[in-house]
Amino acid sequence: MLEVYPFDIEIGQYKVMLNLADARTLGLNAGDRVRVKAKGAAVTAILDTTTQMVKQGQIGIFTEAMRELKEAKMVDVLPAPKPASLCYIKMMMDKQKLNEDQIKAIVRDIVDNHLSDVELSAYITASYIHNMDSQETEWLTRAMIDTGDRIHFDTHPVVDKHSIGGVPGNKVSLVIVPVVAAAGLLIPKTSSRAITGAGGTADLMEILAPVEFSADEIKAEYALSIDPYSQMLASIMAKKGAVGADAVVVDMPVGPGTKLATSEAGRSLAKDLIDLGERLGIRMECAMTFGGSPVGRTIGPALEVREALALLEGKGGPNSLKEKSMALAGILLEMGGVAGKGDGSRIAEEILVSGKAHKKMLEIIEAQGGDPKVKSEDIQIGENKEDVLSPISGYIVAFFNKRIIEVARLAGAPADKKAGVIIHKKMGQQVKKDEPLLTICSSSEWDLNAAVKDAKRMMPIVVEGMLLERYPRITEI
Template identity: 40%
Template sequence: MGFESKSKLFNVKIIDLDLHRNLIIMNSDDAEELGVVTNNIVLVTAGDYSAYAMVITSKTVTQPGVVALSTQTASALRVSEGDMVGVKPIGLPTSFNALKKRMSGVKLSESEMKSIIQDVVNGIYGEAEIAAFLISQLYHELSEEELSYLVKAMVETGSKLVFEETVYDVHSIGGVPGNSKVALITVPIVAASGLLIPKTSSRAITSPAGTADTMEVLARVDLTIDEIVEIARKVKGVLAWGGKLNLAPADDIFVNIERRLSIDPEQQMVASILSKKLAMSVERLVIDIPVGRGAKVEKVSLAEKLAGLFIRQAGLLGVTIRVALTYGGQPIGTSVGPALEAREALEALIERKGSRSLIDKAILLAGLVMELSGRVQPGQGEEVAREIFVSGKAYEKFKQIIEAQGGNPETKPSDIPIGSHTYTLTSPLEGAVTHIDNTAISLIAKACGAPYDKRAGVKLHAKVGYRVNKGDPLITLYSDSASRLETAVRLLRDLQPIIVEGMLLRTLP
């Protein structure tokens, strides 16, 4: 890192802003004297503590000689209002040449990759440079070596949890609406079998709900590292959000940019998943790749290619892995959106039945995890998992997990509030549902407000193959905002996500 020679001391003012990165507001005259402008990165120091922060300049927010720090920056520096900090401009980071090489498709060395990730985690790079790194992967694929370098660098620049026994996990690459609730059934099945499965998940990136979003309807997911270890030791299963654990922290930074750009580069996705699992000390892992029209992966051949990538990388990293290619041609279950999906998962566990696409998938994945343990013979995992589910042991375990994470274990599906503004589309004719558009369903659920409005989403009353009469309900939209619901209804009419066909296609002439 090359530093400029100028530096200056300032009095501290603290402002309550959270932009998910360190921020410093400087008086325009001070900024000009130091040679920095808005969006530049500076090094801020206070005694033994330091942080890189993005500059915003103003003539009125601060007076000359005073800098305003965001609460996040002040916390990182351990400073209070009125303390003194030093501010020093920085030159181009040493990893900038490596970033330029990555953008042009030149292969990086392990040290070059690590230098980029370290500077991302340290806050030296802004959104433009991080976006450039991610987008470069869409046009210049990482080599297998580069990908392993990326995974290792993402793990090494963060914390790592250590458990006393073998750690198992299951992870879906997502991309199918309704998929986030599957883990709420799979994890308690595995935990009820006696295996340790401390699952951390991200929030939604491009979908209407992530597993963390859905579990948060029932219990806390913003757990600390110590809480996860304690809960895992006590009840064997955890369903937590990984965003505040400093596990592969570069991933959380990347996900924030990916979400805003609505991109999910394949190799970055592999790095994201495997780095989080390694940081959780996962040794046995099942990866779920949904395949079908409107899913992230639409063809089996592409799914097999992606599976090979996971298997080879897991081999390099010492993780035992199984990859399941599952049907993803229509939504999983009958609900999309955090609260609706939490309701459906809880109902399935209580009643020990539900939508086949949900129940069968959750049991299948749980069975594969148990087979990895060696306690269950190959090919028998699904049968054992189904027995745990049907017996009610999975529901009892889920109640333990909810309680351990600060939720109410006696919550019933009807206790979970859903959007107060609704609209139901009915079938225009008698016939059969022949197609449901995954992409359209996701867009409509997000238009309703999901995942940020947890009560928003859609409920499907019919799936592909169902017969319906004229006037039967097909889909209901939920939102807590009348204006968002109105937008979603217009989108529903434009996209026509559910196709119903009768026997007669047309008459001629």
């Protein structure tokens, strides 16, 4: 029996710590699994070893495992076998194909928190290097659907929209969802926060109503900044499968600076998504859209919501936002059977112009616990503002998405909901010297200054003939 020494730290997994001498006596090494048994309670945990933190005869137990052991004072420790899924992960590394049960076992162990960070990382890395084939990807998707929360609707068809992301200011969901819902289709939009962008749909919607978040993403995936292809396919489709979607439109922004650099990359992804959809019984349509410059003229949560809401209110808005939203909503109307082939975007626009989409949006806001009387002009943006002016007269010849996102993030987006960038000039437009190219805003003067400095240094918008750099730099002379 070992004396319990509780470590009151949430470590994200079942973990215990033994003195190195005790571990050696038990024939155990750090990283091994152990079965920890108390009276009427037990847990399988991952072992760490120490020479200092716990004495011989003691066992350090972290919060999550302690909870399972019901605050026991004395426990027994036995070696425990590794989960079978580790074998299957090793098989992936060796480029062997997995069967349905093996893939299910991996997903089940991930969901049940039975794999250590190190093991998860090996899985993600192996997935990244050796992509799964389409059969394996189908099984992976089904396993993710089976192990996650599911929503069941009696009404059909259920339609949904997904964006591959990578283009700034892509607030189209805020327009598409009310248009499609106003047409009588069920569209249970699941959405996420921005990871590398300046605001995901969830970051935006949160301005209008409370948003709930479910389980974390796999931390390892984020920590490594990699997104294995088959994992990406499976996690897109699992979300759609979980809500019982019958038809899905996928927005695929293509162009330099987006996630899909070329049309070929776009077509290849489209083919794989449609194939996976067929295997799962979900009708898919992929829409390649221009991703070379932002959608609309605003980037950052509050600014984007204001822009989308103004469009719904009939106050007009940038063509890029309106056209793209109507095109994607139109595809869903056609897929959902409420518009004839080729008629979708026209009907979508009718719904928008009629004010029905706006009415539906206010109903959605109310249903989610927000203020149903909200107006676009009520939405507050950062009080600290500064314009970035054009240094010369000319035409806009280059526009860098990633730099625009960086400026918005430096201003504080998406955590600072009021931070962001307003774009005054887009590709090909004429600009006069000292006319504003951008307006940056933020809740914090400090962040604003950092963003302005960055915008002036990185020049996300380039005017023809503009001096890009001088050697030696003026400041260095």
